[in-house]
Amino acid sequence: MALRERGELRVLGACPLDCPDTCSWVVTVKDGRATGMRGNPEHPYTRGALCVKVNRYLEHAAAPDRILYPLRRVGPKGSGRFERITWDEALDEISVRLRAIVDEHGGEAIWPYLGTGTLGHIQGSEGVAGRRFWNVLGASRHFLNICSTAGNAGLRLANGTPGGMDPETFALSRLILLWGTNTLTSGHHLWRFIQEARAAGAHIVAIDPIRTRTAEQADVHLPIRPGTDAALALGLLNVVLSEGTQDDAFLAEHTNGWADLRTEILRYPPARVAEITGLPEADIRSLGVRLAHTRPTGIRATMGVQRHAGGGTAMRAIAAIPAVTGDWRHPGGGVAYSTSGHVHLNIDTRDDLLPGPVRRLTMTRLAEGLDESVKCLWVYAANPLGSTPDQNRVRERLAREDLFTVVMEQFPTDTVDYADIVLPATMQIEHTDLHAGYGHMYLMWNEPAVEPPGECLSTTETFRRLARHMGLTEPSLYDSDLELAEQLLASGHPSLDGITVDRLRKEGWVRLNVPRPFVPFTEGFPTASGRLEFGSGPAYVPPRTAAGGPYPLALVTPASHTFLNTTFGNNPELLRRSKGPRVVVHPDDAEPRGLRDGQRARVFNAFGGFEAVVEIDDRVRPGVVASTKGHWGKLSPGGSTVNAVVEERDADLGQGAVYHDNLVEVAPVMSETT
Template sequence: MSSGELRVLGACPLDCPDTCSWVVTVQDGSAVKMRGNPDHPYTRGALCVKVNRYLEHTRAADRILHPMRRVGPKGSGRFERISWDEALEEISVRLRGIVDEYGGEAIWPYLGTGTLGYVQGSEGIAGRRFWNVLGASRHFLNICSSAGNSGLRQVYGTPGGMDPETFALSRLILLWGTNTLTSGHHLWKFIQDARAAGAHVVAIDPIRTRTAEQADEHLPIRPGTDAALALGLMNVVLAEGAEDRDYLENHTSGWENLREEILRHPPARVAEITGLPEADIRALGTRLARTRPTGIRATMGVQRHAGGGTAMRTIASIPGVTGDWRHPGGGIVYSTSGHVHLNIDTRDDLLPGPVRTLTMTRLADELDESVKCLWVYAANPMGSTSGQNRVRERLLREDLFTVVMEQFPTDTVDYADIVLPATMQIEHADLHAGYGHMYLLWNEPAVEPPGECLSTTETFRRLARHMGLTEPSLYDSDLELAEQLLTSGHPSLEGITLDRLRKEGWVRLSVPRPFVPFTDGFPTPSGRMEFGSGPAYVPPHTASAAPGSYPLALITPASHTFLNTTFGNNPELLKRSKGPRILVHPEDASRRGLSEGQRARVFNDEGEFEAVVEISEKVRPGVVASTKGHWRKLSPGGATANAVVAARDADLGRGAVYHDNLVELAPCATTG
């Protein structure tokens, strides 16, 4: 490092399990280089294809740098620059008027996963103290993982699972509904270590993804039938007499109920449900019966359908039946966030009384006339929320006062009355914890914010001051908020201080290495793993819907170039994405007269979007796939895949159903 250069340790804030540690090189006040931290045991010096362009993104020509007020019709994206004082004054007057006339519940603070920070973002419920003082409605952030979390809590009492680093010790690895090489590629290094020691890797996924192509085996399961496969595999384990009877007797409850469900799902029946060959189900079941330890990695895609919560609960039952929780490298991990025990003090005592809860993915239904202010931050609901066409209708309401805190002119910004410029990660302080590893990370600001951009916390501090609010906790500094987070007293935080985090950049949670969870029991009412008595398989909507004119099951997986809608406007990544595309099996393409590279309409009763046809056997007949993350205004036809995604709930946790929709395809009248 040359003289005059400064290395600043930080962390990636984006909605990815890897939460990378990074190093920013600063020269003369400017960030000139960013790389993955080579000293971090999980990041190991590597960032992803998306974040490699992060510094370039912070300097993009379309970055929002100043407060703005709408001057054109809603949806037009026409604004004029105003000062912060003007913005705060207008917002204060409008919020006060709404509270006085309609009550605080008429305000909906709509927070997303644009940043997962515990100070600035969704993990710490940023801004909640401010909203509590006003008595605003609660916001249920269910868009990502709530169905799976609910299912896991029923079994384990927590969504926490394996330490992903212990996959290096696994001898059978099931990558279940997860595309590791696109959505959390740092785990692959530990999988490679396991393979070098003889591990067998199986990808269970409706699509032959990058990960499936690199696995030893790929099971192209019918979407939403994962719980049935789990039951079938356990059926083979029982037939082999390989269930861990000691573990079942001493560490679980409800086994007899689950056993009856398993016996009702022999491989032949499961083959009919899942579309997989019976021989493949038997072969994997036999391998599972005979291989310890088996590690299962399941992520959010596996639970985005009508039976998603039950699917996670049933898949999570496997390590109890096989006794894999006894072993390092055995068990399942969906999210490690359940092992993070920070003190998230949102000061709910500040609420004037009980308030309603409004649900994130139900924006199209719940943004009715009772909501007079929608405040959007770290979210892009026009791009990311189901029922896209109906969401747009709601955002066009003239009586709705909409404020958007943003970095770029997203689809949602176009419908704002006031736009407030937001900082990016290298410009503010934050505390992070990966949901795919066992580390806390500190993000030290590396440079000053450009223009008049403010962090989330500073925006709410200034607004509270402008409104004359006197609650002292509204004015806590970022460092004070971070200090408070570390005061839970949980043993996993022993020895972890803010001073240490700021100095070292990251610290592993105070847990053993290797970490084997649940050795001292489960955080359930019984202290045991609880199989429960509910259904073990709930069919997807696509399987139970009445026959009609929409015969194709659509799934909308993550893009390799975008992260949700973040980077959806980056010119280079947009070019690499090649625009919205739809994977179609050759048989389905032939029936519809579709050819490679042709533009097609993808439609149902919810709406339609356009995508370029990619004919491929990466999907099975009857299944089509189109990646999420595209911006509506940058897409042909002015719509994205969420135009055909229904605002329905999964079976548990009101989870979203992005992978459980029926559509039809037809050639566009014009192609290009």
């Protein structure tokens, strides 16, 4: 919706970025130009506050390095040398190349690589934008597993859905476990509800290998060894059993497999869990006793907790806690991972358009999958050279001269430098989209506030023009953005009752049609049995970092406070605030390595290495080093980032990534020691 006041338009929109909060915002427009942006104070969850990153969004959209026109490569791959061409020239070349690839090699030789640069249901990954077009060509299926799939899989096995608590109900919790989540950096709007709970007497515990901004504000910080979360969950439940406070009625009425899980829990007394997790036994017992006697307990566990070898099992073990304690009965009790499981939009990707079965290629195994059978890589809403594991091998594969690479982008990322054709992409203030936050219970509408600059096109319009250029006749390829929005809302699910496109455009956001407070499983769990399934098999899968070897330090790669993945990684002010790539090393690990505060060092293992400035600090535990993700290689010393040392390897469930399960060594750069 746009309101006009004193010659200015105020346009309602929503942040598109990969953050649970999906903020509602208001863009002020004068004479066709966006002159201001602020958080929408009327939104019940985000309440007018934007993060330090998005506060610079208008500046970012007008940045001088914005890609405004189609480009064709004129230098070697990786050189970043391009010439401007017209849209017709770009579409002509793309059409000819795609037709030739399909005719000679089949559609599966095309890999449409969609990322989480926008979580839009129309323009981005949540709605699998472009899938209809790729289905008509018979392209390979892209498995977007980079973020949360291990945790999703573990929660689906237990609860039948990754959906859990409404985060607003944390205000009602009396014990809050912030488990592997840095709320004040990644989803800071939840903190207001945590503060409301604290004012009413709630106790806040942060479980994290790093003493983050959030951990510093908690009542207790437990600096757990990375990847040992499932063992801690079992140890806490061991104390609950010893206190005799398990909810036997809930267990009997609403769960399956309790006898087997109980036997497993008894194998993890606090003394053993202390050895595994590196936490003092007394701290484990203390939290276990508090958990045993505090209702309701709310657990916030987000994606960082499941990016290791046992990530799926860890989330399944954490999901067992409120089942054993009966916290799922209470508003403010349970686990909040992602509210996306409660969003029942009609994501119709028209798989009926496929000419036959197609293979699946996995996002986080780009180096492995980008072999000679892939003749075209089409990248959109993604910067895989900056974001995926095994960075050095990915770079080698992108340099293949026989690989036709098209990148739809806003800025000249590391990946753009390897493109044959670059297509200029719109930003959020320039296109229509529909969003659903994965950290709250609201659908959000984004109305375009201004015309796109230069010749930028939205994702949907790009695919409509390309389909027309290729002479494709499937009618659904030409659906307008508003038609796509209508289709999304036509699932018939009760949670969408009363929600229409017209209403969203008018109001900007609408809460899902669920009770307030929302207690999700009052009528049973969405499993085949209708019960929470404890399951069988191992209840704890050790991380790779528990194995030891020639690289003795466990590396974790948390989110930056100034970047969101690699978005904003080229913003001058946010780059300045980030202080460049840094590696935090505990004093006990720095001294034997001759590392000094402020010194340049190389972090490395068998897969590669990157350079960073050393920061000696006890906010990481001994044996753990930390370096934030999101930096661009081309803007970093040595040209590589943290993903140069991350292995292409799957977690136990869901083929999740293992960004927090890598062993490294740290050494001073030679130029400073010779």
